[in-house]
Amino acid sequence: xxxxELGNSLYWVRGCRLDRDFPATDExxxxxxxxxxxxxxLSPERLLRAYATGIFPWYxxxxxxxxxxxxxxxxxxxxxxxxxxSLAKVIRSGRFETSxxxxxxxxVSACAAPRTLQTGTWxxxxxxxxxxxxxxxxxxxSVECWQDGELCGGLYGVALGSVFFGESMFSQRxxxxxxxxxxxxxxxxxxxxxxxxxxxxxxxxxxxxxRLLERSGFETLLSALVRxxxxxxxxETQKAPL
Numbered sequence: 001x002x003x004x005e006l007g008n009s010l011y012w013v014r015g016c017r018l019d020r021d022f023p024a025t026d027e028x029x030x031x032x033x034x035x036x037x038x039x040x041x042l043s044p045e046r047l048l049r050a051y052a053t054g055i056f057p058w059y060x061x062x063x064x065x066x067x068x069x070x071x072x073x074x075x076x077x078x079x080x081x082x083x084x085x086s087l088a089k090v091i092r093s094g095r096f097e098t099s100x101x102x103x104x105x106x107x108v109s110a111c112a113a114p115r116t117l118q119t120g121t122w123x124x125x126x127x128x129x130x131x132x133x134x135x136x137x138x139x140x141x142s143v144e145c146w147q148d149g150e151l152c153g154g155l156y157g158v159a160l161g162s163v164f165f166g167e168s169m170f171s172q173r174x175x176x177x178x179x180x181x182x183x184x185x186x187x188x189x190x191x192x193x194x195x196x197x198x199x200x201x202x203x204x205x206x207x208x209x210x211r212l213l214e215r216s217g218f219e220t221l222l223s224a225l226v227r228x229x230x231x232x233x234x235x236e237t238q239k240a241p242l
Contacts, residue, residue, distance in 0.1 A: 013040030013067065021046065022055055025069035025215060034070030041065070042130035044137055051158050051165050052226045054219045056199060061124050071215035074198035074205055078164075078188035081181075082209035090175045091182060096153075097146045098183040101235050104135045107142040107154040111168035123168060131167065134158060141235045143187070145171075145180040153177040155184060159235070161226035164188055165197040181208060194225050 011023045021040065028036040036055060040046060042065065050056060050067065059066040083091070090096070108131055112123035134140035139160070145153035153176025155169035164184070171177035188196065197218075198210045213221075 010035070011037040013037050013046075013065075022050065022053065022067065025054060025219065028069045028071065034068045035066060036069045037067040038064050040067070042126060044130075044134055044139070047130060047134060047158070048139060048160065051160055052222075054197075054215070054222050056165065056167075057127070058122055059124075060122055068199075069215065070200060072201075072212040073215055073218040074201045074210045075213050075218060076185075076196045076198055076205070076208070076210040078185040078193055078196060080209045080211075081185040082207065083182060084207075087175060087178055087182070091179060095147065096173075096176060096179045098143060098180060099146065100143045100183075100187065101135075101141055102144055103151065104140070104142040104156065105132055106151060107144060107156050107170070108132065108168075110151070110154065110170045110172070111156065113170070131156065131158075138235070140167075143180045143184045145173075145176040145183075147173055147176070154180050159193075162192060162194045162228045163197060163222060163225045164193055164195070166199065178208070194228070195221065197222075 010029075011027065013021050022037055025036060028034050042057065047057070054073070055067050055069050057065050058068050105128075108123065108128050112121045112128060114121060131140050135142075135156075140156060140158050141164075142154055142156040144151055152173040153169070153171040155166065155177065157164050157166040159165070169177040169181065185196070196210075198205045201210070201212060
């Protein structure tokens with residue numbers, strides 16, 4: 001991830017309050033793109049307030065907490081996912097099974113593991129603990145992909161209203177994370193979710209159908225959708241491989 005120079009011009013989030021704890025997102029830096037504030041904590045209340053206003057934490061071990069609101073934003077409607085012929089063939093083959101919320105902590109831990117050509121991780125132990133706490137509160141969820149009874153891929157994120165905020169995914173077998181993402185989109189579509197926040201553009205997400213949306217448009221859409229109830233299906237109803 002980006003290693004920004006942390007100067008005195010950044011807004012410092014106070015750990016002792018929640019009211020007005022973030023500046024307006026149009027104050028985010030152009031370089032590195034979207035860096036908005038620094039400091040604070042990862043309490044459930046602060047995290048949920050941040051997500052509801054289009055802000056998320058992203059930082060490396062040894063750094064203070066960094067808060068981001070990038071422009072433009074990468075988003076995807078659950079029904080707009082692009083499934084290639086080869087991926088559709090993999091799904092039809094039955095090679096993988098999927099589940100959700102069956103092992104949230106394991107998914108987060110796998111997402112935090114070092115990647116090829118990367119050193120370190122932005123999913124620090126502090127971050128892992130924070131999202132596991134959100135999961136216990138019913139606000140964070142995972143989708144898992146299995147092969148021969150072994151966890152081989154998955155993803156996790158935060159759900160508010162009818163928006164799913166994707167955080168990270170991992171794959172230990174080819175196409176496993178893509179299958180998990182397709183299953184996520186299927187579930188969200190069935191439950192009347194309207195938007196997946198993919199946060200940062202990547203070629204991988206673009207190939208799956210993600211598009212870029214200006215920050216102002218994203219926040220207008222977000223303000224309506226986070227207050228909108230999705231279809232009342234519990235995320236806890238499918239805890240075994242499907």
